[in-house]
Each structure stands twice: as structure tokens, then as C-alpha cells.
Amino acid sequence: MPGLVMEEELPDALHEVAVKHLGVSSAGSRGALRADHVSRDEAGLRELLRTGCLRAALNLTTELINAAGQGSGRIGRPTRHTPRSLQLWLTRFALFVRLKMHDVLAREAEAFGDFGKPDMFYQFYPETYGSRSGSLVPFSLRLLVCELPAQGARGGLCADRLYALRATVRQMLANLREGKTEDGTAPITSEQDKIDSIRLWSGREIRITHSIVNCALALKDYRLATRTLTSLLPPTPELSGTQLSATQQRLVSSALCRVSVQAGHLRAAVKHLQVATEARHQQCPTPDVREYVDLGLVDVALGKYQDAYTHFVKAADQEPTNIMVANNTAVCLLYMGRLKEAIAVLQKAINSDPERGLNESLLVNLCTLYELESSNTNEKKLSLLRMLCKYKSDTIPNVLECLKLA
Amino acid sequence: MESKEVSEQLVALKVMRLTKPALICPKIVTCDSKDLPGNILNNFLKDDATSVTQMETLAAGQFLLLPQSFGNIYLGETFSCYVCVHNETNQPVASVSIKADLQTNSQRIPLSTQQNQIPVLLGVDETLSDVIHHEVKDLGTHILVCEVTYMSTYSTLVSFRKFFKFEVMKPLDVKTKFYNAESDDVYLEAQVQNTTSGPITLEQVALESSQQFTVKSLNDCGDDESVFGDITLLQPQESCQYLYCLTPKENISKEIKLLAAAKNIGKLDIVWRSNLGEKGRLQTSQLQRMTPDYGDIRLTYEKLPNRVEIDKAFDFKCKIVNASDRTLDLILKLRSHEESSLLWCGISNRKLGPLEPGASVFINLTALPINTGLHHITGISLVDLFLKRTYDYDDLASVFVN
Numbered sequence: 001m002p003g004l005v006m007e008e009e010l011p012d013a014l015h016e017v018a019v020k021h022l023g024v025s026s027a028g029s030r031g032a033l034r035a036d037h038v039s040r041d042e043a044g045l046r047e048l049l050r051t052g053c054l055r056a057a058l059n060l061t062t063e064l065i066n067a068a069g070q071g072s073g074r075i076g077r078p079t080r081h082t083p084r085s086l087q088l089w090l091t092r093f094a095l096f097v098r099l100k101m102h103d104v105l106a107r108e109a110e111a112f113g114d115f116g117k118p119d120m121f122y123q124f125y126p127e128t129y130g131s132r133s134g135s136l137v138p139f140s141l142r143l144l145v146c147e148l149p150a151q152g153a154r155g156g157l158c159a160d161r162l163y164a165l166r167a168t169v170r171q172m173l174a175n176l177r178e179g180k181t182e183d184g185t186a187p188i189t190s191e192q193d194k195i196d197s198i199r200l201w202s203g204r205e206i207r208i209t210h211s212i213v214n215c216a217l218a219l220k221d222y223r224l225a226t227r228t229l230t231s232l233l234p235p236t237p238e239l240s241g242t243q244l245s246a247t248q249q250r251l252v253s254s255a256l257c258r259v260s261v262q263a264g265h266l267r268a269a270v271k272h273l274q275v276a277t278e279a280r281h282q283q284c285p286t287p288d289v290r291e292y293v294d295l296g297l298v299d300v301a302l303g304k305y306q307d308a309y310t311h312f313v314k315a316a317d318q319e320p321t322n323i324m325v326a327n328n329t330a331v332c333l334l335y336m337g338r339l340k341e342a343i344a345v346l347q348k349a350i351n352s353d354p355e356r357g358l359n360e361s362l363l364v365n366l367c368t369l370y371e372l373e374s375s376n377t378n379e380k381k382l383s384l385l386r387m388l389c390k391y392k393s394d395t396i397p398n399v400l401e402c403l404k405l406a
Numbered sequence: 407m408e409s410k411e412v413s414e415q416l417v418a419l420k421v422m423r424l425t426k427p428a429l430i431c432p433k434i435v436t437c438d439s440k441d442l443p444g445n446i447l448n449n450f451l452k453d454d455a456t457s458v459t460q461m462e463t464l465a466a467g468q469f470l471l472l473p474q475s476f477g478n479i480y481l482g483e484t485f486s487c488y489v490c491v492h493n494e495t496n497q498p499v500a501s502v503s504i505k506a507d508l509q510t511n512s513q514r515i516p517l518s519t520q521q522n523q524i525p526v527l528l529g530v531d532e533t534l535s536d537v538i539h540h541e542v543k544d545l546g547t548h549i550l551v552c553e554v555t556y557m558s559t560y561s562t563l564v565s566f567r568k569f570f571k572f573e574v575m576k577p578l579d580v581k582t583k584f585y586n587a588e589s590d591d592v593y594l595e596a597q598v599q600n601t602t603s604g605p606i607t608l609e610q611v612a613l614e615s616s617q618q619f620t621v622k623s624l625n626d627c628g629d630d631e632s633v634f635g636d637i638t639l640l641q642p643q644e645s646c647q648y649l650y651c652l653t654p655k656e657n658i659s660k661e662i663k664l665l666a667a668a669k670n671i672g673k674l675d676i677v678w679r680s681n682l683g684e685k686g687r688l689q690t691s692q693l694q695r696m697t698p699d700y701g702d703i704r705l706t707y708e709k710l711p712n713r714v715e716i717d718k719a720f721d722f723k724c725k726i727v728n729a730s731d732r733t734l735d736l737i738l739k740l741r742s743h744e745e746s747s748l749l750w751c752g753i754s755n756r757k758l759g760p761l762e763p764g765a766s767v768f769i770n771l772t773a774l775p776i777n778t779g780l781h782h783i784t785g786i787s788l789v790d791l792f793l794k795r796t797y798d799y800d801d802l803a804s805v806f807v808n
């Protein structure tokens with residue numbers, strides 16, 4: 001029995017900031033125009049999403065959910081759930097996460113509980129779905145709501161909910177492997193269905209495990225993160241040596257290396273990196289960007305900024321347009337006392353690929369450097385704002401904070 | 407960094423504390439392709455410069471984010487900061503120099519590198535910068551004082567200062583306990599507690615023994631592997647217990663006076679790392695043990711078996727050391743109590759002859775166990791013939807009889 005908590009229309013945040021700081025004429029009206037011209041349905045919603053008009057998309061979910069009878073004041077009142085209404089909620093909640101609107105998200109999600117209420121099942125609506133049974137709730141929505149406490153960085157509840165979700169998925173996989181349907185009530189008839197279902201649910205199991213790691217990282221519980229990640233390493237002996245397991249070994253070991261770096265456990269970081277390197281040898285003879293970056297990050301942790309810089313530069317030689325590599329090179333340069341060069345690297349990265357380069361975190365880094373360099377930063381920040389207006393839409397949760405504009 | 411505003415100057419001074427950067431990742435939201443948003447959100451994630459290729463749904467990022475706040479600073483960490491002077495005018499400014507000092511409760515420490523104290527000409531939009539490092543060795547209030555000097559438009563040297571105040575906090579709480587063993591070994595138990603606000607990894611906890619002892623760490627299970635397993639990570643308020651065995655060096659252990667005077671154990675040297683490898687190091691002051699009081703005579707057993715068979719006599723040795731300042735004339739008495747489970751074999755009231763101060767004598771003893779179980783060795787006493795004083799030794803050791 002959910003309902004809207006936030007109903008007011010959100011303005012295009014980028015446009016608003018641009019009007020205030022650049023004036024109406026320079027701000028342009030791309031986003032605002034588009035928001036008014038899409039159809040007021042799912043297709044329009046997808047169009048707004050695709051073009052990055054996130055707040056306009058959010059406004060449209062408000063409109064559509066209202067029309068579906070689950071608008072404001074409907075919390076606690078009986079309503080009809082449909083696969084369509086739940087997809088609208090999923091889209092809305094995903095937008096809240098991207099826009100970091102955690103409080104209102106938590107309040108709107110509360111009414112759904114753990115999705116165990118009778119009206120969340122097909123059986124509740126026999127007149128519509130006949131004898132169909134099972135939950136109406138899309139997996140993505142379930143997972144998103146399980147992750148909530150971590151998104152708001154509030155506590156350990158999130159891991160408990162994720163474990164429960166994973167246990168259910170594992171039970172379904174066990175049923176499938178025994179030749180039954182997911183819920184274990186009937187034998188599965190088609191072999192192809194079985195293979196497809198196992199593939200789908202195995203993928204979801206891994207996705208949930210990733211969420212558990214993410215939740216642990218958000219709480220800085222590096223022990224849990226490490227233990228959970230370790231469970232994702234490929235099962236040796238029978239699979240080892242295959243191309244697939246080498247890839248998996250590499251990806252997981254590289255992630256373990258970075259978790260250890262964050263925890264300050266550098267001996268472990270070096271060890272994981274060696275394992276990743278060995279796995280890489282099975283695929284290609286020379287280090288690639290991922291490896292150089294991990295090597296650089298370990299050096300940053302060790303305080304060897306010169307060595308880290310060398311590694312990042314090698315990575316940049318292989319992928320000159322890689323934004324992350326350019327960013328890490330610039331960070332190193334600052335710690336080496338080379339502020340001007342750091343700024344130049346970041347500016348070049350933005351100019352060479354504005355679509356990707358105008359990344360929220362990269363802008364935070366660049367504006368931090370601007371502020372350290374001089375007091376006259378306003379013009380530089382405004383030129384970034386102009387570029388944002390030109391190349392990006394309303395995707396950054398807080399433009400003022402990101403550009404450090406007063 | 408916060409600071410009081412200063413009036414219009416030709417150059418601007420900016421200071422940023424260089425704590426370690428953070429590793430960040432995008433907001434991770436994914437959908438199935440049949441969901442309403444389709445693959446749009448998944449593609450956002452793939453295209454995001456902060457996500458890790460092929461591991462987009464995992465938050466172990468590769469993208470470095472510069473520190474966005476001053477953060478906490480703890481004793482033993484290195485305070486690093488970037489000091490930057492920028493020419494804010496459209497003309498060159500001459501004779502620019504930076505001087506940075508750190509004022510603690512007790513002293514003022516110069517921090518700037520020599521080369522930045524030599525005045526330079528700063529062209530338009532040019533900067534003069536310095537990265538300074540200082541290992542923090544005091545608790546409490548610290549003030550970073552930055553002074554910039556330059557030639558004003560009236561060709562006079564002017565200078566201005568900025569102050570940055572911060573508190574240095576205590577990172578660890580170390581509690582120690584000592585156990586003096588019969589064998590003259592000393593066991594040190596050290597409890598290291600994380601009192602910072604975030605998790606830390608203890609990279610090294612080593613005991614550097616004083617000259618009187620050799621130290622053996624009991625915290626590895628061979629092959630350099632820690633008893634704590636792979637992760638010596640402490641969440642806030644958690645603690646870890648370390649154990650060390652200290653053996654007095656030979657020249658100390660054979661002289662009971664020196665042994666009694668060996669109070670200095672050594673120092674604990676602790677290295678930890680926190681967020682992204684931020685390093686800290688602390689050394690405790692000299693740890694001191696309470697030495698045991700040996701009195702006039704010290705009696706210890708040697709070569710005593712742990713386990714003996716019933717109804718079979720067993721042998722062991724007894725060492726007697728004269729810990730007093732005078733020569734002792736002693737008699738050894740062996741009594742088998744009525745309820746005692748061990749019967750002494752051999753001669754009681756044996757005269758041990760004169761024993762010089764510091765000298766020792768070994769005596770062979772034989773006992774016969776007559777009951778099973780764990781039994782104290784009782785009934786040994788020494789009589790000092792000069793003072794007519796009797797010393798009883800009833801609870802020094804036990805044997806298990808089966």
C-alpha cells in the first residue's frame with residue numbers, strides 16, 4: 001500500500017544553476033525543452049532517462065504513479081499492484097539513488113516492507129491473472145530496496161536482508177538443478193528453460209554477492225568485504241587453467257587488492273596483485289591498464305607517488321583517452337608538488353572527451369585544485385559549467401557542491 | 407583549510423592538507439533488460455569514468471578522489487600539506503617567499519624547505535608551492551603558521567600570516583601485563599586498542615628488548631604467518647593481544663642480583679595503516695616490570711617430569727641460590743606428610759655446606775608416587791642454621807601421576 005511522499009516538481013538542477021550563474025541566454029534550454037516534449041508514458045520516461053534528464057524523469061514517474069492510484073496520501077490505503085506500477089516504482093527509486101535523495105527514498109520504500117504482503121503476489125488477483133502464482137516484484141526492485149540502508153550509510157541491516165535474498169536465490173538454483181521449477185513445486189519440462197533459468201539466477205546470485213561486498217565497503221567492514229569477495233574466486237582444480245576462470249581470478253584478485261589498499265593492509269594488497277598478475281599471464285604477456293592502475297594504487301598507499309605516477313603514465317600510454325587514468329595521474333602530480341601540471345592533465349582529459357570527462361568526481365577534483373591554486377577560481381568554474389550545459393544533462397545530484405560554487 | 411581572512415594582498419596563500427585520497431565508484435543501480443529502464447541505467451554505469459571495467463557492479467573502485475575535508479590527525483601520523491602562493495595581480499611580484507612553522511604546546515618547529523625561503527620573482531598567474539611533511543610527536547593543539555613575504559608596489563617588503571589550528575589525538579591505547587616465570591623468562595602481554603574513528607591495520611607490533619633480555623615473539627605460527635590470520639584489522643575500539651617471551655641474557659641470569667635489578671624490558675614499536683595506507687608509527691616508553699622478590703633463598707626445580715607412573719620412583723633436581731648478602735649454612739629437610747601422595751626417598755636433614763652470596767647448589771631428589779592424580783610437591787624445607795629460621799616450599803610445582 002505505497003504512496004508518494006514527494007510530489008513537488010523538481011526543476012532541472014543544471015539549468016537552474018546555469019541561469020543563476022551564466023544568465024538565461026547562456027544557459028540554453030535543451031533539457032527543459034525535452035522534458036516538455038516527450039510523451040507522458042513509459043516511452044517518454046525512457047527517453048528522458050536516456051538523455052540524462054533525471055529530474056524530469058522523476059517528475060514523470062510522479063505523474064504516472066499518481067495516475068495509477070498510488071499517489072500522495074495513498075500510503076496505507078488499499079491499492080492494486082500491477083507489474084506496470086511496480087516498474088514505475090523501480091524507475092523512480094533508481095532515480096532517487098542516482099540523485100542521492102536517500103531520505104525521501106527510504107520513506108517511500110518503507111510502505112513496501114519486504115515485499116511479502118499478500119497483494120504483492122499474482123494469486124491475490126485471480127480475476128486478472130487466473131491461476132498464475134508467484135511474486136509481482138521485479139528482482140531489480142527487490143535488490144534496490146535491500147541495499148537501501150547502505151545507500152544511506154546507516155547500518156548493518158542491509159547485509160542481513162541481502163543474505164536472506166541470496167538464500168532464496170540459492171534455494172531456487174538448487175530446485176532448478178534438481179530438475180524442478182524455481183519454486184520447487186513441479187518438474188521443469190524444457191531442458192532449454194532449465195539452462196536459461198540457471199544462467200539467469202546464477203547471474204543474480206553474483207549480483208547480490210556484489211551488493212553484500214558493496215554494503216560491507218560502505219560500512220568500512222573490510223573483513224566482511226574480503227571474505228565475501230574471496231568466495232567469488234573461481235573454484236580451482238577442475239576449472240583452473242581455463243580462459244574463463246583466469247579472467248574471473250584476475251577480476252576478483254584485482255578487486256581484493258583494492259579492498260586491501262583501502263583497509264591499509266598493504267602486504268595483502270601486494271599478494272592479491274601478484275595473483276592477479278599470474279592470472280593475467282595466461283591471457284597476455286604484458287601488463288595492461290588494469291594492472292598498471294592497481295600497481296599505481298598500491299604505490300599511492302605506500303606513499304611512493306613518483307612510482308605511482310610512473311605506473312599511471314604507462315597506463316595512459318596504452319589508453320591515452322582513459323579518464324580514470326588521467327585523473328589518477330593528476331592526483332599523483334598534486335602529491336608530488338606539481339599542482340599546475342595536475343590541473344593541466346585534468347583539463348586536457350575533459351577537453352578530449354567531454355561526455356565522459358565531465359564526470360562529477362573528476363570535476364570535484366579539478367575544482368579542489370583550482371581552489372588550491374588561486375583565489376580567482378570563479379571564471380574557471382563557470383567555464384566548466386558552460387561545458388556541462390553544452391555536453392551534459394541533468395545527471396549530477398548537486399551541481400553547486402560539485403563545482404564548489406558559492 | 408579554514409583560516410581567518412586577510413586583507414587584500416598581491417599574492418594569495420592557499421593551504422590544503424594532503425591526507426590520502428579516497429577510492430570511489432559510481433552509484434550502482436542496475437536493471438534487467440526487460441525492466442522499464444531497460445539497459446539505460448546499466449549503460450550509465452558502464453560509461454561512467456569512475457566504474458571499473460567488467461566489474462561495474464562492485465564498489466571496489468580505481469578512481470582517486472582528493473580529500474574533501476581536513477579529517478582527523480593522530481599522534482605518530484605524518485602531517486602533510488600543500489602550501490601554495492599565487493600571484494593574483496597582472497604584474498610580476500618580486501621577492502616572494504614562504505615560511506611555515508608548526509606551533510605545538512611546547513615548541514615551534516620550522517617546516518618549510520630551505521629553497522622556498524629564498525625570495526623569487528613570481529610572474530603573472532605563477533605559483534610558488536611547497537609540500538611539507540612533519541611526523542606528529544605531540545598531542546593536543548597544533549597551529550600551522552604560514553608566513554608569506556613579498557615586495558609591495560611601494561618597493562617595501564610586506565608579509566602576512568595565516569594560521570591553521572588542529573588537534574592531534576591519541577590513536578592507540580596500549581595496556582601491558584607482565585608475568586615472571588619460574589624459569590626466569592618474562593612474558594609480556596600487550597593489548598593494542600584502536601581508539602581512532604576508523605578501521606586500522608596493524609602492520610607491525612614489535613618488541614625491541616632492552617640489553618638485558620632477548621625477545622621471542624609468540625604471535626606467529628611459523629612461516630611468518632600471524633596468529634591473527636591474514637587480517638590484522640581493527641575496527642574502532644577493537645583490540646588485539648600480543649604475547650612476547652623475554653629471556654634474560656646469560657650474564658644476567660646467572661647472577662641473581664643482576665636478575666633482580668633487570669627491570670627494563672624494552673619498547674613496543676607499533677606501525678599501523680588506516681585509510682588508503684595512511685601510515686602511523688608509535689614507540690612506547692621503556693616498559694618496566696615488577697621484579698620478583700627472591701628473599702634470602704631462591705629454590706627452583708629442574709628436570710622435573712610432567713607425568714610419572716604410580717609406584718615408580720622418579721628423580722629430579724632442586725636448585726638453591728643464595729640471594730642474601732651473607733654466607734648461608736643450610737640443612738635440607740624432607741618430610742612425607744600423612745596424606746601426601748608422594749613419599750620422599752633419601753636422606754633428610756642433609757647439611758648443604760656453606761653457600762656464598764650469589765652461589766648456587768644442585769641437589770638430586772627422588773620421590774615415590776603412591777596415588778594417582780595431580781599432586782603438589784610438598785614437604786621440602788630449608789633451615790638456616792645461623793638465624794634458626796625454617797623456609798617451607800610446598801607449592802612450587804606439581805606432577806601428574808598415572
